[in-house]
Amino acid sequence: MSRNRLGRPPAYLLLPAGLAVALLLVPLASLVARAPFGSLLERLAAPEVLDALWLSLWTATAAMLASLVLGLPLAWLLARVEFPGRSLVRTLVTVPLVLPPVVAGVALLTAFGRTGVVGAPLRELGVTIPFTSTAVVIAHTFVALPFFVISVEGALRATSQDYDEVAAVLGARRGAIFRRVTVPLAAPGIAAGLVLGWARSLGEFGATITFAGNYPGVTQTMPLAVYTLLQEDLEAAVALSLVMLLVSVVVLALLRERWFGQAAR
Amino acid sequence: MSRNRLGRPPAYLLLPAGLAVALLLVPLASLVARAPFGSLLERLAAPEVLDALWLSLWTATAAMLASLVLGLPLAWLLARVEFPGRSLVRTLVTVPLVLPPVVAGVALLTAFGRTGVVGAPLRELGVTIPFTSTAVVIAHTFVALPFFVISVEGALRATSQDYDEVAAVLGARRGAIFRRVTVPLAAPGIAAGLVLGWARSLGEFGATITFAGNYPGVTQTMPLAVYTLLQEDLEAAVALSLVMLLVSVVVLALLRERWFGQAAR
Amino acid sequence: MSLLEARVRVRRSPQSLEVDLDADPGDVIAVIGPNGAGKSTLLRALAGLEPMHQGTVRYDGRAWDGPGAARPLTPQERGIGMVFQQHLLFPHLTALGNVAFGPRSRGARRRESEERARRWLTRLGVEDLADRRPRELSGGQAQRVAIARALATDPALLLLDEPLAALDVGVAMALRLELARHLADFGGIGVLVTHDALDTLTVANRVVVLDQGRVAQVGTPDEVAQRPQTEHVARLMGLNVLRGQGSGTAVALDSGGTLVTTTPFEGRVNACFSPAAVTLTLAEPTGSARNRWPGTVTSVVPHGAAVRVHLAGPAPLIADVTPGAAAELGLAPGRSVWAAVKATEVGVYGIAAPPAQAPLRSRYV
Amino acid sequence: MSLLEARVRVRRSPQSLEVDLDADPGDVIAVIGPNGAGKSTLLRALAGLEPMHQGTVRYDGRAWDGPGAARPLTPQERGIGMVFQQHLLFPHLTALGNVAFGPRSRGARRRESEERARRWLTRLGVEDLADRRPRELSGGQAQRVAIARALATDPALLLLDEPLAALDVGVAMALRLELARHLADFGGIGVLVTHDALDTLTVANRVVVLDQGRVAQVGTPDEVAQRPQTEHVARLMGLNVLRGQGSGTAVALDSGGTLVTTTPFEGRVNACFSPAAVTLTLAEPTGSARNRWPGTVTSVVPHGAAVRVHLAGPAPLIADVTPGAAAELGLAPGRSVWAAVKATEVGVYGIAAPPAQAPLRSRYV
């Protein structure tokens, strides 16, 4: 039986929703229509492409995990704990969103580069970050973290705080409340944040190429590979991005159905 | 009196949150440290910069409004209404996130360009979209909409559906439930989504330059101006992005405090 | 043809709901029954919030659900008022906003809706709280706002799920009268779920007793109060009811032993007697009272002019004794006593419904 | 020195809360009072959920809040159990998970916590529902799980906010006894908010009556039942209480008229008499009953062996009459009657607290 027992959605909601879908669908569809499908499989099998795809997937996943580990506590602090300077921190978190990605890459270079605040001391220890896969992960995290934090903070604010109180009365310490009550209740919002962050990382180009460079097998993610290919062959570059799309859609569809299947009801 | 009456946040949450802040702060700080402050004000006063700033602000705002108008109904449909193909649509919405921005721009060109599915008929009517400010808004919307929809859908799923039922019993039609119950209850999540979308638009580079081009006063947003300048003068480009940061932070801080001040409690 | 004709069927494991309910204009039906009997589910199904896999709901000749309806009507199409068991006030609206929501949704203008809402808040004695948000209200205050919200739309079918549970005794009594007056006036139908005998007796003109998703008894409040069919109703009405197998004037009790009555009856019976008919003694009684049981006092509380004593034993019993007798017997929790009832005091009547499985709660007692 | 010494002060406009509460091991304190009196706020302050601007809470010699404490202890440091007025079961956990949450949080291992939880669910008769989520439970079932959750941590201070409100009558009675037994055994302190006289009389050994954020009366259940200081308690206990100015054996009633008693008293007094002492007649009574009022019947319901009649008039009254008398007088809502009470039946005692402002609800009645 249909769950729409609260009545039909009105046209003034269906129409814009349809438009939204169209706005997203039409460009994708016409892109797909132009793609040279014949060479798609062949391209997918090329070792550099597989390297780039694999690099993209694991660095984006690592960045997602880093966002989760670093960002979830931050989102929680912003949503649930009063501390001086909270609105300052909240604003700070938004800033990297506004930074054009290439400038973000420059900023990362100035911080982690050989003369950077963090980079210089690290270099003494024999560690250099830029132009390594680690740099890719850092660039992705820097770019994706704000998305994650802001959307999760929104979700946390939208969930009731009453249950935190109940858990406290039952003897759960602040950390246990966080783990066992707040986070599970905000699970759909957190899942959304992870999807956002992961997808943003996958598509990230500017910060990565500037901070990590464009080294095949080491820092050349799919968007960078697409860029490189774009120098020679537009259509091939488009085909390559479709490969990436396909893979990420499959991964996402699998993940989402599992997450939402569990988290939402 | 402190609201932290549920106990001190544990170190294992404070530490990663601090790290997150550091990760975001250190690159920004070292960027600022390198900026030629002397020329900053002077730069800000340059007419092209003012043009670009103004263009950036209004197009990002327009894209944010478009996201709200188109994306909120879509997020609601995905979160609240069962319909065939729902999970397909949900996946579709994620796709543009993964697309490298330049490829997104190519996709938009294939759709809205003069030979595109939508562009060609429009051209017959004497309307061309590329190389106009409208194209900037479309590019921004295409890139920002998925962020908005996904984070808002997450927030909607995290809020209780019981109140929708109550409202239905009280005679509110589906649309009225949406407007008067669902949306206000998810307000913090929607505000977060708007911030995400706006900020993403402000920083957007690849899709804009590919789809809309780069002409001062018409399609040259701040990131494009920064990138253009980056080719010849790194420091000047950095200074310019700081100008943009400053302006957007001020706007955001004002907006956020107003929104959250009203919406959250 | 009744105004409301409902054949409610909700599939749910392990226990489905199958309840038939008919009501005429002005009827107020009390729905009583133990926890988990299906009372709230019944209301939700009538409201269109709980999908039915079968069955029909017709109101005023119009099919709301079932074969006559192309699709189940949505809640908003049914024009009902409902007080939910968890009051569910909109957290983002003030008390006034909550009450004005219904009129607004049904097309009234803002001012008009708010005036209407204010009138209802005043009627429920909470007009001072008009500008408070739900989280700034006490439980009982919230409950009153929820009632005002349900009434403010002038619904033709009013569904009330334990509306008076959180209210203090004075307000509850006053509200009972108010509700009775309102329901009597408006010519619609009220369905009132309650765990309180007073609600049943003062507000309703019909009672439906639910047990495990089935109707266990239907009748007027007096009928139900005098001849309760389930132990739950008997307790609610403050009567003793024992079940057994009648054979002549003897009833072989399910709880063991035999009860002697003056009314011959064959088959499954309820034997019913008032607490006042029970006499308590310390020693095993001899003499005319042939029905006697040992028991342990579990509680002793004043009840009107008498003292009400609850006993645990083969069957739980209630006895009302005079304060003097209570003092003399030294009645206090833990005390062992004998309870006796005269055969002439026992009413006997058949069991209407087939014997139900032991309800959940009986495992607890 | 008492085990619990609480001077609770919560600033809130328009009405602050100022309640002093002391309790010894094994004490069960019933907190009663009209809606909005501050009962839930009191519990929340004791739990550390409501910030106090002043005052102290000490338990077992340790300062929980106030001058002796560097900072107010957090709820988890206090080791309390609490049943909230809105049961607030964790929606993402099963019934079992909800009950096991407390033991887990206090350091027990998973298996142990779950076994413990299962035992408590069994004690409350809801072990079959262990794997259900809260949204799949009925109101009363959820309430029982909430009680199990509060008890499962063996708290030294148990705060119960109307824990029995949603329960059916059989379960409520059984739970009252269970709670009384549990509280008597464990040597801690129970604080029970209730709107039910039975709870007060069966479970508690002390009663605190709140009115508008202040203590209106303290005493044993019997004292409070026999000499109610507020109209609310009188109603709760089923007594008639009229207030007035005593001068000799005459009391000038606040509601108008004079009441004659046999106990001389000067100053503000409560005049109290049982419903059974009230006689009803159709014509204005002549003869020895000098205290008489006209009134309108608002409800007539069976009450034990008698019939309880509520009257509206200058002061609302309750009268218990025999079923015979009720039939003879044709008592039904709307009927005009005269009520009379003999001077010898009226108890008179002083008003302890300064006369409070009219409580909210009185505007409604």
Added chain:
Amino acid sequence: SGDDRTRLTVLAAASLTEPFDELAQEFEASHDGVDVVLGYDSSSTLAAQVVEGAPADVLATADARTMRIAEEAGATRGEPATFATNSLVVVVPAGNPADVDSFADLQRDDVTYVACAESAPCGTLARDLLDRNRVTARPRSLEVDVKAVLTKVELDEADAGLVYASDAVAAGDTVETLPVPHASEAPNSYLVAPVQQSAEPDLAAEWVELVLSDRGRQVLDDAGFGGPTP
């Protein structure tokens, strides 16, 4: 590529993608156990990265200015060598829908054309040539790099665009090419230099040699580049 293999990392301007890919294959063929890793980006980004210590052996830029940035920071080893030039041509979409027949047609009202922004080397060149040819019509868009110009033309969004001859070759038959008068008078120079922090200075020198060799000249020629001195 195992751990025992040697890697030669070449950072090159994006426009060198095709010839350098080809040269890399030849280099690997003639150097057993050596893998050539090519990283392409815009010249200014590459220069900045080399200054920041990017692990590279060779840097090849599309103009002298960006190479000078690396040089002045001491990031290069030895004198950078000019190994190719590139000059601008006009490209139009296949089929030439707007009938652009000459450079002067860019003046026409119904012709939409795009060029690089002046901050990019290709933009400076374009500005210069427009001036020399007295074309005053402004481009519709000032792209940040030459590939963006090409994309607009390839997708038929612009009727014409000013790109390097090498880009026109790379684009194949998706575009048609028209010469620009005076173009050869103002070419753009490509420079190559070994990088200071190179771990393989010998191999780096050999790569520079290869680029400067006749074979290198040939490959660059095929890709549309001009000789080191026009």
